Amino acid sequence: MAQPLTEGISRYLAHRASWHPLEIAFWALALASVFFLPNKHLILTEIAILALFALSLDLILGYSGIISLGHAAFFGFGGYVAGLLAKHNIVAEPVLALLVSGLAALILGFVTSFLVLRGSDLTRLMVTLGVSLVLREIANQMDWLTGGADGLQGITMSPILGMFAFDIAGHVAYVYCLIVLFLLFLLARRIVNSPFGLSLLSLKGNPLRASAVGISVNGRLVAIYTVSAGYAGLAGALLTQTTQFCSLDVFSFERSADVLLALTIGGIGYLYGGIVGSVLFKLMQDYLANLTPQYWQFWIGLVLVILVLVGRERMASWSAPLRTLLARIGPRAGRPVEATRPSPAEGP
Amino acid sequence: MLTILFDGIAYGMLLFVLACGLAVTLGLMNFVNLAHGSFAMAGGYITLILVNRNGIPFFAALPIAFVATAAIGALFQRTLYVHVYAKPHLDQVLFTIGLVFMSVAAVDYVMGSQQQYIQLPSMLQGQINLLGLNVGKYRLLIIGICALLTIALQFILAGTRFGSRLRASVDDPRVASGLGIHVKGVFAVTFAVGSGLAGLGGALGAEILGLDPTFPLKFMIYFLIVVTVGGTSSITGPFLASLLLGIGDVAGKYYVPKFGAFVIYTIMIVVLIWRPQGLFARSTAR
Numbered sequence: 334m335a336q337p338l339t340e341g342i343s344r345y346l347a348h349r350a351s352w353h354p355l356e357i358a359f360w361a362l363a364l365a366s367v368f369f370l371p372n373k374h375l376i377l378t379e380i381a382i383l384a385l386f387a388l389s390l391d392l393i394l395g396y397s398g399i400i401s402l403g404h405a406a407f408f409g410f411g412g413y414v415a416g417l418l419a420k421h422n423i424v425a426e427p428v429l430a431l432l433v434s435g436l437a438a439l440i441l442g443f444v445t446s447f448l449v450l451r452g453s454d455l456t457r458l459m460v461t462l463g464v465s466l467v468l469r470e471i472a473n474q475m476d477w478l479t480g481g482a483d484g485l486q487g488i489t490m491s492p493i494l495g496m497f498a499f500d501i502a503g504h505v506a507y508v509y510c511l512i513v514l515f516l517l518f519l520l521a522r523r524i525v526n527s528p529f530g531l532s533l534l535s536l537k538g539n540p541l542r543a544s545a546v547g548i549s550v551n552g553r554l555v556a557i558y559t560v561s562a563g564y565a566g567l568a569g570a571l572l573t574q575t576t577q578f579c580s581l582d583v584f585s586f587e588r589s590a591d592v593l594l595a596l597t598i599g600g601i602g603y604l605y606g607g608i609v610g611s612v613l614f615k616l617m618q619d620y621l622a623n624l625t626p627q628y629w630q631f632w633i634g635l636v637l638v639i640l641v642l643v644g645r646e647r648m649a650s651w652s653a654p655l656r657t658l659l660a661r662i663g664p665r666a667g668r669p670v671e672a673t674r675p676s677p678a679e680g681p
Numbered sequence: 682m683l684t685i686l687f688d689g690i691a692y693g694m695l696l697f698v699l700a701c702g703l704a705v706t707l708g709l710m711n712f713v714n715l716a717h718g719s720f721a722m723a724g725g726y727i728t729l730i731l732v733n734r735n736g737i738p739f740f741a742a743l744p745i746a747f748v749a750t751a752a753i754g755a756l757f758q759r760t761l762y763v764h765v766y767a768k769p770h771l772d773q774v775l776f777t778i779g780l781v782f783m784s785v786a787a788v789d790y791v792m793g794s795q796q797q798y799i800q801l802p803s804m805l806q807g808q809i810n811l812l813g814l815n816v817g818k819y820r821l822l823i824i825g826i827c828a829l830l831t832i833a834l835q836f837i838l839a840g841t842r843f844g845s846r847l848r849a850s851v852d853d854p855r856v857a858s859g860l861g862i863h864v865k866g867v868f869a870v871t872f873a874v875g876s877g878l879a880g881l882g883g884a885l886g887a888e889i890l891g892l893d894p895t896f897p898l899k900f901m902i903y904f905l906i907v908v909t910v911g912g913t914s915s916i917t918g919p920f921l922a923s924l925l926l927g928i929g930d931v932a933g934k935y936y937v938p939k940f941g942a943f944v945i946y947t948i949m950i951v952v953l954i955w956r957p958q959g960l961f962a963r964s965t966a967r
Contacts, residue, residue: 637779
């Protein structure tokens with residue numbers, strides 16, 4: 334009995350992890366943007382960074398159900414680390430500095446992850462928000478290091494890998510961000526489709542039952558929160574490296590709110606939501622900011638309110654016919670047959 | 682030293698009036714309302730328009746601000762909030778952040794983005810000597826009004842029929858509605874009164890807290906601290922939490938200006954880790 338069961342499980346996992354043609358098309362489109370939209374690279378860079386940030390939020394919100402209002406804490410931390418590394422020439426090479434910044438945010442995420450384990454949604458909201466505010470305050474007060482309210486100035490970036498220097502039109506920056514986004518997306522995809530990712534989904538559904546079947550709830554939460562913090566740190570570092578500037582704004586509540594908004598627009602819990610949402614959010618923001626430079630926030634707020642009132646689920650269901658159509662086109666897609674799925678009755 | 686205590690108490694009392702509506706709505710419907718500060722801001726600006734532009738006396742403007750904000754609150758509750766109660770916390774957070782963004786931009790559009798002050802009657806300006814202590818007249822007034830309000834609220838909650846319905850609904854909405862209490866009606870009234878109180882707090886606090894379009898964002902964290910630290914099961918919890926926060930914030934800014942708001946946030950995180958249900962919460966079955 335055990336043999337077909339494990340076989341079924343591994344087949345199910347392999348099925349989950351298989352690439353859908355639409356996904357390949359998506360990344361092909363992203364690659365095409367490098368060549369066909371050369372004069373849009375500045376905003377595309379912003380989109381790619383926001384997308385990475387939203388991806389990191391999706392890892393904790395979509396896959397383990399932690400609502401965070403202070404995810405900018407890690408974004409900002411990564412950004413400041415990257416800025417300081419470049420400014421004082423500690424690690425001059427951008428890719429290496431990026432990794433160091435991500436690692437720093439990862440460590441911060443690990444340390445603070447223990448704070449979000451306890452309490453209800455509201456407590457988590459408050460603690461995450463509190464952490465980002467504390468970091469902002471620290472960055473504000475340590476002006477000898479961070480430049481305080483003036484921001485971190487005088488950052489000059491070395492060429493990437495010693496070969497590709499950042500140009501003023503942002504072509505190199507965009508390719509750089511897109512590559513980082515793609516690689517990290519691959520990693521995230523691997524993580525959520527692994528047995529570990531499945532266990533996260535189970536504890537999002539019901540922590541009590543998850544722990545009853547032997548999943549260490551707190552351990553998993555710490556792990557994914559840490560990874561997510563590292564992702565956010567990398568996004569922040571990318572922002573600093575491409576803009577060669579870092580200010581207190583990176584810790585702001587609005588930044589945490591924006592990323593939450595971008596992720597929600599795109600849809601939570603399937604990794605592409607953050608990227609799609611970031612594209613829509615940035616385009617909308619750009620359009621509105623051109624229309625009403627001072628009051629674009631009003632329309633963003635209106636979109637949020639309507640989004641919630643109409644219902645996120647209902648919006649998702651509008652696209653359902655389209656998705657089933659696409660699923661039929663896909664060779665390996667469609668729901669797995671019932672037998673391959675481990676059912677409780679087959680348990681040992 | 683005593684002056685700091687006095688200022689802190691005035692600040693804390695103000696925070697309590699601002700936040701107590703939030704505590705009740707959060708406790709009653711488990712609804713995370715980040716837009717509570719928007720109602721406070723509405724009250725502030727209504728008073729500003731009445732006093733500065735139409736020359737209505739300050740003391741007459743306060744009740745109008747209360748009633749007007751309560752009406753706005755009731756309207757929003759009936760038309761918008763009703764649809765969001767049953768939704769997950771994430772939706773509530775997004776929805777109310779959306780409202781905050783809209784209110785900030787709308788007020789910016791109508792009133793301008795600069796900080797504004799309400800013209801106070803001359804009898805409220807300056808200081809008086811009270812038991813050998815120089816205290817601001819206006820702060821004394823705030824403490825007076827807020828103390829009266831607190832006592833009134835406590836009386837309503839503990840002594841009236843509505844109060845016992847409200848407490849029953851907070852403790853267990855299902856059983857309460859089973860006993861024939863119209864929980865939704867109770868909530869609608871509470872929401873309106875809570876918004877009205879926030880408006881009144883915003884009107885009173887414009888002088889101390891400052892009034893500009895970013896008010897809801899700036900003070901959102903303070904309201905939430907009061908509510909989460911104080912717990913939502915009683916009115917004394919948020920009251921004590923507001924006083925602590927007020928005194929702590931004023932003292933912190935006076936003694937260790939270098940750390941500023943750092944102290945408050947750190948204390949909040951520590952308290953929430955230590956007692957996630959709030960410092961003064963009763964241990965309920967829920």
